[in-house]
Amino acid sequence: MTEVERISKRGAIRQENEARILAAAEKVFAEAGFGGATMQLIADMAGLPKANLHYYFATKEELYRKVVQQIFEIWLHAADSFDNAPGPVEAIGAYIDAKMEISRRHPFGSKVWASEVMHGAPVIQDYLETTLRDWTAGRARLIQKWIDEGKMAPIDPNHLLYMLWATTQHYADFGHQIETLNGGMPLSDQQWKAAKASVKTIILRGIGAL
Amino acid sequence: MTEVERISKRGAIRQENEARILAAAEKVFAEAGFGGATMQLIADMAGLPKANLHYYFATKEELYRKVVQQIFEIWLHAADSFDNAPGPVEAIGAYIDAKMEISRRHPFGSKVWASEVMHGAPVIQDYLETTLRDWTAGRARLIQKWIDEGKMAPIDPNHLLYMLWATTQHYADFGHQIETLNGGMPLSDQQWKAAKASVKTIILRGIGAL
DNA sequence: GTCTATACACAGATAGAC
DNA sequence: GTCTATCTGTGTATAGAC
Numbered sequence: 001m002t003e004v005e006r007i008s009k010r011g012a013i014r015q016e017n018e019a020r021i022l023a024a025a026e027k028v029f030a031e032a033g034f035g036g037a038t039m040q041l042i043a044d045m046a047g048l049p050k051a052n053l054h055y056y057f058a059t060k061e062e063l064y065r066k067v068v069q070q071i072f073e074i075w076l077h078a079a080d081s082f083d084n085a086p087g088p089v090e091a092i093g094a095y096i097d098a099k100m101e102i103s104r105r106h107p108f109g110s111k112v113w114a115s116e117v118m119h120g121a122p123v124i125q126d127y128l129e130t131t132l133r134d135w136t137a138g139r140a141r142l143i144q145k146w147i148d149e150g151k152m153a154p155i156d157p158n159h160l161l162y163m164l165w166a167t168t169q170h171y172a173d174f175g176h177q178i179e180t181l182n183g184g185m186p187l188s189d190q191q192w193k194a195a196k197a198s199v200k201t202i203i204l205r206g207i208g209a210l
Numbered sequence: 211m212t213e214v215e216r217i218s219k220r221g222a223i224r225q226e227n228e229a230r231i232l233a234a235a236e237k238v239f240a241e242a243g244f245g246g247a248t249m250q251l252i253a254d255m256a257g258l259p260k261a262n263l264h265y266y267f268a269t270k271e272e273l274y275r276k277v278v279q280q281i282f283e284i285w286l287h288a289a290d291s292f293d294n295a296p297g298p299v300e301a302i303g304a305y306i307d308a309k310m311e312i313s314r315r316h317p318f319g320s321k322v323w324a325s326e327v328m329h330g331a332p333v334i335q336d337y338l339e340t341t342l343r344d345w346t347a348g349r350a351r352l353i354q355k356w357i358d359e360g361k362m363a364p365i366d367p368n369h370l371l372y373m374l375w376a377t378t379q380h381y382a383d384f385g386h387q388i389e390t391l392n393g394g395m396p397l398s399d400q401q402w403k404a405a406k407a408s409v410k411t412i413i414l415r416g417i418g419a420l
Numbered sequence: 421g422t423c424t425a426t427a428c429a430c431a432g433a434t435a436g437a438c
Numbered sequence: 439g440t441c442t443a444t445c446t447g448t449g450t451a452t453a454g455a456c
Contacts, residue, residue: 039450119242133390162380202417270433
Protein backbone atom coordinates (compact mmCIF):
# COMPACT_ATOMS: atom_id res chain seq x y z
CA MET A 1 0.00 0.00 0.00
CA THR A 2 1.49 3.33 -1.02
CA GLU A 3 1.45 6.40 1.14
CA VAL A 4 -1.26 7.97 -1.03
CA GLU A 5 -3.44 4.90 -0.77
CA ARG A 6 -3.02 4.81 2.96
CA ILE A 7 -4.07 8.41 3.31
CA SER A 8 -7.03 7.99 0.99
CA LYS A 9 -8.08 4.87 2.85
CA ARG A 10 -7.79 6.63 6.16
CA GLY A 11 -9.95 9.39 4.75
CA ALA A 12 -12.52 6.88 3.58
CA ILE A 13 -12.68 5.16 6.96
CA ARG A 14 -13.01 8.47 8.70
CA GLN A 15 -15.79 9.57 6.38
CA GLU A 16 -17.75 6.38 6.80
CA ASN A 17 -17.35 6.19 10.57
CA GLU A 18 -18.29 9.82 11.02
CA ALA A 19 -21.40 9.27 8.91
CA ARG A 20 -22.40 6.21 10.92
CA ILE A 21 -21.85 8.01 14.20
CA LEU A 22 -23.83 11.03 13.05
CA ALA A 23 -26.76 8.89 11.93
CA ALA A 24 -26.80 7.02 15.23
CA ALA A 25 -26.43 10.23 17.19
CA GLU A 26 -29.35 11.86 15.36
CA LYS A 27 -31.61 8.99 16.32
CA VAL A 28 -30.49 8.81 19.94
CA PHE A 29 -30.59 12.58 20.50
CA ALA A 30 -34.07 12.65 18.98
CA GLU A 31 -35.40 9.85 21.13
CA ALA A 32 -33.73 10.70 24.42
CA GLY A 33 -32.88 14.39 24.21
CA PHE A 34 -29.39 15.76 24.69
CA GLY A 35 -29.33 15.07 28.41
CA GLY A 36 -30.89 11.64 28.11
CA ALA A 37 -28.62 10.51 25.32
CA THR A 38 -25.43 8.69 26.27
CA MET A 39 -22.27 8.20 24.27
CA GLN A 40 -22.57 4.51 25.09
CA LEU A 41 -26.00 4.27 23.45
CA ILE A 42 -24.81 6.11 20.36
CA ALA A 43 -21.71 3.92 20.17
CA ASP A 44 -23.77 0.73 20.44
CA MET A 45 -26.14 1.91 17.74
CA ALA A 46 -23.21 2.83 15.49
CA GLY A 47 -21.55 -0.48 16.20
CA LEU A 48 -18.36 1.06 17.56
CA PRO A 49 -16.62 1.16 20.94
CA LYS A 50 -17.43 4.24 22.94
CA ALA A 51 -13.86 5.51 22.83
CA ASN A 52 -13.99 5.74 19.05
CA LEU A 53 -16.71 8.34 19.26
CA HIS A 54 -14.38 10.53 21.25
CA TYR A 55 -11.71 9.93 18.65
CA TYR A 56 -13.90 11.41 15.91
CA PHE A 57 -15.81 13.93 18.03
CA ALA A 58 -13.95 15.30 21.01
CA THR A 59 -17.02 15.88 23.14
CA LYS A 60 -20.68 14.94 23.27
CA GLU A 61 -21.56 18.57 22.63
CA GLU A 62 -19.41 18.74 19.49
CA LEU A 63 -21.16 15.65 18.14
CA TYR A 64 -24.53 17.16 18.96
CA ARG A 65 -23.60 20.42 17.26
CA LYS A 66 -22.76 18.59 14.05
CA VAL A 67 -26.11 16.81 14.13
CA VAL A 68 -27.99 20.07 14.50
CA GLN A 69 -26.01 21.76 11.74
CA GLN A 70 -26.75 18.87 9.38
CA ILE A 71 -30.46 19.31 9.96
CA PHE A 72 -30.33 23.02 9.46
CA GLU A 73 -28.77 22.51 6.03
CA ILE A 74 -31.58 20.21 4.90
CA TRP A 75 -34.06 22.70 6.26
CA LEU A 76 -32.67 25.56 4.23
CA HIS A 77 -32.56 23.65 0.96
CA ALA A 78 -36.24 22.83 1.31
CA ALA A 79 -36.92 26.49 0.72
CA ASP A 80 -35.38 26.59 -2.74
CA SER A 81 -38.81 26.01 -4.22
CA PHE A 82 -39.91 29.21 -2.60
CA ASP A 83 -37.82 31.27 -4.94
CA ASN A 84 -38.31 31.49 -8.70
CA ALA A 85 -42.01 30.70 -8.37
CA PRO A 86 -44.57 32.88 -10.14
CA GLY A 87 -46.83 33.28 -7.14
CA PRO A 88 -47.89 32.07 -3.68
CA VAL A 89 -49.80 29.02 -4.85
CA GLU A 90 -46.78 27.46 -6.53
CA ALA A 91 -44.21 28.68 -4.02
CA ILE A 92 -46.05 27.86 -0.82
CA GLY A 93 -47.55 24.69 -2.24
CA ALA A 94 -44.11 23.39 -3.16
CA TYR A 95 -42.68 24.50 0.16
CA ILE A 96 -45.35 22.60 2.08
CA ASP A 97 -44.72 19.51 -0.01
CA ALA A 98 -40.99 19.75 0.58
CA LYS A 99 -41.30 20.31 4.33
CA MET A 100 -43.83 17.50 4.69
CA GLU A 101 -41.48 15.18 2.85
CA ILE A 102 -38.68 16.15 5.21
CA SER A 103 -40.93 15.43 8.19
CA ARG A 104 -41.51 12.01 6.73
CA ARG A 105 -37.93 11.22 5.75
CA HIS A 106 -36.05 12.94 8.56
CA PRO A 107 -38.27 12.77 11.63
CA PHE A 108 -35.27 12.43 13.95
CA GLY A 109 -33.62 15.55 12.65
CA SER A 110 -36.78 17.55 13.05
CA LYS A 111 -37.09 16.41 16.66
CA VAL A 112 -33.51 17.30 17.48
CA TRP A 113 -34.09 20.73 16.01
CA ALA A 114 -37.31 21.21 17.95
CA SER A 115 -35.63 20.14 21.17
CA GLU A 116 -32.73 22.49 20.57
CA VAL A 117 -35.02 25.46 20.00
CA MET A 118 -37.29 24.54 22.91
CA HIS A 119 -34.30 24.60 25.25
CA GLY A 120 -33.38 28.09 24.15
CA ALA A 121 -31.08 27.20 21.25
CA PRO A 122 -27.96 26.93 23.43
CA VAL A 123 -25.94 25.59 20.52
CA ILE A 124 -27.34 27.20 17.37
CA GLN A 125 -28.42 30.61 18.61
CA ASP A 126 -25.96 32.24 16.20
CA TYR A 127 -27.67 30.51 13.27
CA LEU A 128 -31.02 31.83 14.38
CA GLU A 129 -29.68 35.35 14.54
CA THR A 130 -27.92 35.26 11.19
CA THR A 131 -28.94 32.70 8.59
CA LEU A 132 -32.50 32.11 9.78
CA ARG A 133 -33.20 35.79 10.40
CA ASP A 134 -31.99 36.72 6.92
CA TRP A 135 -33.88 33.86 5.32
CA THR A 136 -37.08 34.83 7.10
CA ALA A 137 -36.79 38.50 6.25
CA GLY A 138 -36.25 37.68 2.60
CA ARG A 139 -39.25 35.38 2.36
CA ALA A 140 -41.41 37.83 4.29
CA ARG A 141 -40.58 40.50 1.70
CA LEU A 142 -41.55 38.11 -1.07
CA ILE A 143 -44.88 37.37 0.59
CA GLN A 144 -45.51 41.07 1.08
CA LYS A 145 -44.85 41.62 -2.62
CA TRP A 146 -47.51 39.03 -3.49
CA ILE A 147 -49.93 40.80 -1.19
CA ASP A 148 -49.19 44.14 -2.83
CA GLU A 149 -49.75 42.55 -6.22
CA GLY A 150 -53.12 41.26 -5.09
CA LYS A 151 -52.11 37.62 -5.39
CA MET A 152 -53.17 36.81 -1.85
CA ALA A 153 -54.98 38.35 1.10
CA PRO A 154 -53.17 40.73 3.46
CA ILE A 155 -51.71 38.30 6.00
CA ASP A 156 -48.83 39.03 8.36
CA PRO A 157 -45.96 37.27 6.54
CA ASN A 158 -44.19 36.22 9.71
CA HIS A 159 -47.22 34.53 11.20
CA LEU A 160 -47.80 32.76 7.91
CA LEU A 161 -44.25 31.43 7.98
CA TYR A 162 -44.69 30.27 11.58
CA MET A 163 -47.83 28.44 10.55
CA LEU A 164 -46.03 26.75 7.69
CA TRP A 165 -43.24 25.59 9.97
CA ALA A 166 -45.59 24.53 12.74
CA THR A 167 -47.98 22.49 10.63
CA THR A 168 -45.37 20.68 8.56
CA GLN A 169 -42.95 19.91 11.39
CA HIS A 170 -45.82 18.74 13.58
CA TYR A 171 -46.03 15.58 11.48
CA ALA A 172 -42.46 14.74 12.51
CA ASP A 173 -42.26 16.13 16.04
CA PHE A 174 -45.66 14.81 17.11
CA GLY A 175 -45.53 11.80 14.84
CA HIS A 176 -45.89 9.48 17.79
CA GLN A 177 -49.12 11.16 18.87
CA ILE A 178 -50.48 11.08 15.33
CA GLU A 179 -49.56 7.42 15.04
CA THR A 180 -51.34 6.64 18.30
CA LEU A 181 -54.46 8.46 17.12
CA ASN A 182 -54.18 6.51 13.87
CA GLY A 183 -54.75 3.27 15.72
CA GLY A 184 -51.08 2.72 16.44
CA MET A 185 -50.21 2.57 12.74
CA PRO A 186 -47.81 4.92 10.92
CA LEU A 187 -49.47 7.01 8.26
CA SER A 188 -49.74 5.13 4.97
CA ASP A 189 -48.74 6.57 1.61
CA GLN A 190 -52.38 7.46 1.06
CA GLN A 191 -52.61 9.16 4.44
CA TRP A 192 -49.46 11.18 3.87
CA LYS A 193 -50.91 12.28 0.57
CA ALA A 194 -54.12 13.30 2.32
CA ALA A 195 -52.14 15.13 4.99
CA LYS A 196 -50.23 17.16 2.41
CA ALA A 197 -53.44 17.94 0.55
CA SER A 198 -55.25 19.03 3.74
CA VAL A 199 -52.44 21.34 4.81
CA LYS A 200 -52.10 22.88 1.36
CA THR A 201 -55.83 23.32 0.88
CA ILE A 202 -56.45 24.98 4.23
CA ILE A 203 -53.45 27.30 4.08
CA LEU A 204 -53.69 28.30 0.42
CA ARG A 205 -57.40 28.97 0.71
CA GLY A 206 -56.77 30.57 4.09
CA ILE A 207 -54.45 33.17 2.62
CA GLY A 208 -56.89 33.85 -0.21
CA ALA A 209 -54.62 32.48 -2.92
CA LEU A 210 -57.04 29.92 -4.31
CA MET B 211 -52.48 23.37 68.87
CA THR B 212 -55.09 20.67 68.70
CA GLU B 213 -54.65 17.44 66.83
CA VAL B 214 -57.00 18.65 64.08
CA GLU B 215 -55.09 21.90 63.68
CA ARG B 216 -51.82 20.03 63.51
CA ILE B 217 -53.11 17.77 60.78
CA SER B 218 -54.61 20.64 58.85
CA LYS B 219 -51.36 22.56 59.11
CA ARG B 220 -49.38 19.59 57.98
CA GLY B 221 -51.71 19.31 55.04
CA ALA B 222 -51.25 22.98 54.23
CA ILE B 223 -47.46 22.75 54.30
CA ARG B 224 -47.56 19.70 52.11
CA GLN B 225 -49.87 21.37 49.66
CA GLU B 226 -47.75 24.49 49.39
CA ASN B 227 -44.45 22.68 49.11
CA GLU B 228 -45.77 20.30 46.50
CA ALA B 229 -47.06 23.25 44.49
CA ARG B 230 -43.71 25.03 44.70
CA ILE B 231 -41.83 21.92 43.68
CA LEU B 232 -44.19 21.26 40.78
CA ALA B 233 -43.83 24.82 39.50
CA ALA B 234 -40.05 24.66 39.70
CA ALA B 235 -40.01 21.22 38.12
CA GLU B 236 -42.15 22.36 35.21
CA LYS B 237 -39.71 25.13 34.43
CA VAL B 238 -36.60 22.99 34.77
CA PHE B 239 -37.99 20.05 32.81
CA ALA B 240 -39.06 22.47 30.06
CA GLU B 241 -35.69 24.15 29.82
CA ALA B 242 -33.41 21.15 30.23
CA GLY B 243 -35.54 18.16 29.24
CA PHE B 244 -36.08 15.17 31.52
CA GLY B 245 -32.54 13.89 31.16
CA GLY B 246 -30.96 17.30 31.49
CA ALA B 247 -32.98 18.30 34.53
CA THR B 248 -31.49 17.58 37.94
CA MET B 249 -33.22 17.26 41.27
CA GLN B 250 -30.64 19.71 42.61
CA LEU B 251 -31.66 22.39 40.09
CA ILE B 252 -35.34 21.88 40.84
CA ALA B 253 -34.66 22.00 44.57
CA ASP B 254 -32.66 25.23 44.26
CA MET B 255 -35.39 26.84 42.19
CA ALA B 256 -38.03 25.75 44.69
CA GLY B 257 -35.88 26.98 47.58
CA LEU B 258 -35.74 23.61 49.31
CA PRO B 259 -33.01 21.07 50.10
CA LYS B 260 -32.77 18.31 47.57
CA ALA B 261 -33.78 15.65 50.07
CA ASN B 262 -37.14 17.33 50.57
CA LEU B 263 -38.03 16.70 46.97
CA HIS B 264 -37.60 13.00 47.57
CA TYR B 265 -39.74 13.30 50.65
CA TYR B 266 -42.67 14.63 48.59
CA PHE B 267 -41.97 12.77 45.37
CA ALA B 268 -40.24 9.44 45.75
CA THR B 269 -38.47 9.56 42.39
CA LYS B 270 -37.61 12.02 39.65
CA GLU B 271 -39.91 10.15 37.33
CA GLU B 272 -42.86 10.42 39.70
CA LEU B 273 -42.34 14.18 39.91
CA TYR B 274 -42.12 14.40 36.15
CA ARG B 275 -45.29 12.38 35.73
CA LYS B 276 -47.21 14.79 37.95
CA VAL B 277 -45.99 17.73 35.91
CA VAL B 278 -47.14 16.15 32.67
CA GLN B 279 -50.52 15.24 34.11
CA GLN B 280 -51.04 18.81 35.29
CA ILE B 281 -50.47 20.10 31.78
CA PHE B 282 -52.78 17.57 30.25
CA GLU B 283 -55.60 18.77 32.51
CA ILE B 284 -55.19 22.39 31.41
CA TRP B 285 -55.09 21.19 27.84
CA LEU B 286 -58.38 19.38 28.07
CA HIS B 287 -60.24 22.25 29.71
CA ALA B 288 -59.25 24.54 26.86
CA ALA B 289 -61.53 22.50 24.68
CA ASP B 290 -64.67 23.28 26.62
CA SER B 291 -65.38 26.11 24.22
CA PHE B 292 -65.51 23.56 21.46
CA ASP B 293 -68.73 22.13 22.77
CA ASN B 294 -72.02 23.98 22.95
CA ALA B 295 -71.04 26.27 20.10
CA PRO B 296 -73.46 26.82 17.21
CA GLY B 297 -70.88 26.25 14.50
CA PRO B 298 -67.24 26.03 13.47
CA VAL B 299 -66.54 29.75 13.49
CA GLU B 300 -67.44 30.18 17.14
CA ALA B 301 -66.09 26.81 18.30
CA ILE B 302 -62.79 26.81 16.48
CA GLY B 303 -62.29 30.54 16.96
CA ALA B 304 -62.71 30.20 20.71
CA TYR B 305 -60.53 27.10 20.77
CA ILE B 306 -57.71 28.91 18.99
CA ASP B 307 -58.00 31.83 21.40
CA ALA B 308 -57.90 29.49 24.38
CA LYS B 309 -54.94 27.48 23.10
CA MET B 310 -53.01 30.62 22.18
CA GLU B 311 -53.61 31.97 25.66
CA ILE B 312 -52.29 28.75 27.16
CA SER B 313 -49.20 29.00 24.98
CA ARG B 314 -48.68 32.46 26.35
CA ARG B 315 -49.40 31.69 30.01
CA HIS B 316 -48.02 28.17 30.28
CA PRO B 317 -45.11 27.97 27.85
CA PHE B 318 -43.18 25.61 30.13
CA GLY B 319 -46.00 23.13 30.33
CA SER B 320 -46.42 23.09 26.59
CA LYS B 321 -42.71 22.36 26.15
CA VAL B 322 -42.75 19.52 28.65
CA TRP B 323 -45.70 18.02 26.82
CA ALA B 324 -43.99 18.40 23.46
CA SER B 325 -40.82 16.82 24.78
CA GLU B 326 -42.74 13.92 26.28
CA VAL B 327 -44.56 13.20 23.01
CA MET B 328 -41.40 13.64 20.93
CA HIS B 329 -39.66 10.99 22.99
CA GLY B 330 -42.44 8.52 22.37
CA ALA B 331 -44.66 9.37 25.34
CA PRO B 332 -42.90 6.96 27.71
CA VAL B 333 -44.89 8.30 30.66
CA ILE B 334 -48.31 9.28 29.32
CA GLN B 335 -48.87 6.78 26.53
CA ASP B 336 -51.95 5.49 28.34
CA TYR B 337 -53.48 8.99 28.28
CA LEU B 338 -52.91 9.22 24.55
CA GLU B 339 -54.65 5.91 24.02
CA THR B 340 -57.64 6.65 26.21
CA THR B 341 -58.50 10.25 27.05
CA LEU B 342 -56.90 11.91 24.04
CA ARG B 343 -58.16 9.31 21.59
CA ASP B 344 -61.72 9.67 22.87
CA TRP B 345 -61.51 13.45 22.91
CA THR B 346 -60.21 13.53 19.36
CA ALA B 347 -62.80 11.11 18.04
CA GLY B 348 -65.59 13.16 19.60
CA ARG B 349 -64.38 16.45 18.15
CA ALA B 350 -63.79 14.84 14.76
CA ARG B 351 -67.42 13.71 14.71
CA LEU B 352 -68.55 17.24 15.55
CA ILE B 353 -66.46 18.66 12.72
CA GLN B 354 -67.85 16.05 10.33
CA LYS B 355 -71.36 17.09 11.36
CA TRP B 356 -70.59 20.71 10.47
CA ILE B 357 -69.31 19.56 7.10
CA ASP B 358 -72.46 17.54 6.48
CA GLU B 359 -74.55 20.57 7.41
CA GLY B 360 -72.64 22.68 4.90
CA LYS B 361 -71.15 24.95 7.54
CA MET B 362 -67.61 24.39 6.32
CA ALA B 363 -65.72 22.79 3.47
CA PRO B 364 -65.01 19.04 3.43
CA ILE B 365 -61.73 18.88 5.33
CA ASP B 366 -60.30 15.80 7.02
CA PRO B 367 -61.21 16.48 10.67
CA ASN B 368 -58.09 14.87 12.08
CA HIS B 369 -55.72 16.92 9.98
CA LEU B 370 -57.62 20.04 10.95
CA LEU B 371 -57.16 19.18 14.62
CA TYR B 372 -53.46 18.54 14.08
CA MET B 373 -53.17 21.93 12.45
CA LEU B 374 -54.92 23.62 15.36
CA TRP B 375 -52.59 21.96 17.86
CA ALA B 376 -49.49 22.61 15.78
CA THR B 377 -50.10 26.28 15.11
CA THR B 378 -51.17 27.25 18.61
CA GLN B 379 -48.53 25.27 20.50
CA HIS B 380 -45.84 26.52 18.16
CA TYR B 381 -46.03 29.89 19.87
CA ALA B 382 -45.00 28.23 23.14
CA ASP B 383 -42.68 25.46 21.96
CA PHE B 384 -40.82 27.63 19.45
CA GLY B 385 -41.27 30.81 21.42
CA HIS B 386 -37.53 31.29 21.63
CA GLN B 387 -37.19 31.20 17.85
CA ILE B 388 -40.09 33.60 17.42
CA GLU B 389 -38.58 35.92 19.98
CA THR B 390 -35.24 35.84 18.17
CA LEU B 391 -36.93 36.65 14.86
CA ASN B 392 -38.76 39.45 16.66
CA GLY B 393 -35.48 41.21 17.33
CA GLY B 394 -34.89 39.43 20.61
CA MET B 395 -38.07 40.85 22.16
CA PRO B 396 -41.00 38.80 23.47
CA LEU B 397 -44.22 39.37 21.57
CA SER B 398 -46.07 42.41 22.87
CA ASP B 399 -49.78 42.46 23.70
CA GLN B 400 -50.39 43.88 20.26
CA GLN B 401 -48.32 41.19 18.61
CA TRP B 402 -50.07 38.41 20.48
CA LYS B 403 -53.36 39.88 19.35
CA ALA B 404 -52.11 39.95 15.77
CA ALA B 405 -50.90 36.37 16.10
CA LYS B 406 -54.29 35.17 17.27
CA ALA B 407 -56.03 37.09 14.50
CA SER B 408 -53.70 35.70 11.84
CA VAL B 409 -54.15 32.12 12.94
CA LYS B 410 -57.92 32.45 13.19
CA THR B 411 -58.26 34.23 9.85
CA ILE B 412 -56.17 31.76 7.89
CA ILE B 413 -57.69 28.65 9.41
CA LEU B 414 -61.34 29.75 9.45
CA ARG B 415 -61.12 31.00 5.88
CA GLY B 416 -59.07 27.94 5.01
CA ILE B 417 -61.83 25.57 6.06
CA GLY B 418 -64.42 27.64 4.21
CA ALA B 419 -66.24 28.77 7.35
CA LEU B 420 -65.93 32.49 6.72
C1' DG C 421 -6.75 4.01 13.72
C1' DT C 422 -8.85 0.69 17.48
C1' DC C 423 -10.21 -0.67 21.90
C1' DT C 424 -9.80 -2.00 27.06
C1' DA C 425 -9.40 -0.20 31.39
C1' DT C 426 -9.95 3.51 34.22
C1' DA C 427 -10.01 8.30 36.19
C1' DC C 428 -13.07 11.69 37.68
C1' DA C 429 -17.33 14.07 38.36
C1' DC C 430 -21.96 14.18 39.39
C1' DA C 431 -26.49 12.39 39.49
C1' DG C 432 -30.40 10.03 42.09
C1' DA C 433 -31.55 8.33 46.19
C1' DT C 434 -31.28 7.29 51.30
C1' DA C 435 -29.84 7.22 56.29
C1' DG C 436 -30.36 9.21 60.33
C1' DA C 437 -29.84 13.24 63.54
C1' DC C 438 -32.73 17.05 64.59
C1' DG D 439 -41.51 17.49 58.51
C1' DT D 440 -36.42 19.17 57.68
C1' DC D 441 -31.78 18.81 56.29
C1' DT D 442 -26.69 17.20 56.30
C1' DA D 443 -23.86 13.64 55.05
C1' DT D 444 -23.25 9.89 52.30
C1' DC D 445 -23.89 5.68 49.39
C1' DT D 446 -24.02 3.89 44.85
C1' DG D 447 -24.46 3.93 40.10
C1' DT D 448 -23.45 5.87 35.82
C1' DG D 449 -21.78 9.22 32.53
C1' DT D 450 -18.05 11.76 30.07
C1' DA D 451 -13.65 11.63 28.90
C1' DT D 452 -8.87 9.88 28.64
C1' DA D 453 -4.61 6.93 29.06
C1' DG D 454 -2.15 3.73 26.95
C1' DA D 455 -1.50 -1.02 24.93
C1' DC D 456 -2.20 -2.93 20.47
